[in-house]
Amino acid sequence: MPTRTRRGGTPLAAAMLVLALGGCAAPAAPPASGESSAPAASFSLPPSGATPDYQLGGAYEPASEVGIVGRDRSAEPAEGVYSICYVNGFQTQPDELDSWPRDLLLQSDGEVIFDPDWPDEALLDTSTAERRDRIAATVIPWIEGCADAGFDAVEFDNLDSYTRSDGALSFDDNLALATLLVDAAHTAGLAAGQKNTAEDAAVLHEQAGFDFAVTEECAVYAECGAYTAVYGDHVIDIEYADELPRPFAEMCADHDSPASMVLRDRDLVTPTDDDYVFETCR
16 A cells, blocks of 8 residues: 655644653553453564664565564565564554445545545544444554564554544544554554654643654654654654755664664565665664
């Protein structure tokens, strides 16, 4: 699946607690519908400074220097490396629109609202606790499937769908759903990754319980500090070859860039494709 770059807001100034590498206990989070959540399992954070690869466009054997790989939930995790499972938690996946009840799709005057940049993805309606519980009831089995497949962590995309809702959704709506999903990830023994949304990093970490961040183009848009202030060394950044303002080597050398950074092609194709790009800071 091609990437979706979500940015916005200004970098956060206040430094937050840096999470320690290794086994972690999940933070407490409110369960759906007031029910007691299952005991949290232990989980591990991405290795600090490890070279990442982002393979949402198709799985392939990682390069020898790679220590972190992100793949779609429909793929198997990469063997021998820290593996992150991609889940689109706040919008529908392409070709899965019909699998969602229509009343869980955000609507205006009876018409479903789609992401303007991804017109085959409808926004999920997170506006009420009842709908959030039902969305979570669909997404949580995907999370559990990631754990069963052997992934180490899960990242939830489109946390900022409320910004594309014409005011129908709020940050608090999405925060409440994110809290349910992070709680489910921790219960399944997975670390939970915030995807993009630099401006919300502190709140998402403190209130929803996210453990690390997966960012796109934080170096290009000078947002890396907003993530590292919250997650320390546990920030994984993907830059794209079609929008580099300067050589990638210079970006790697920039003290503001996270230690885990990779240059990829925009569509994240496999090495057999002529458009494939993969460059690391090593």
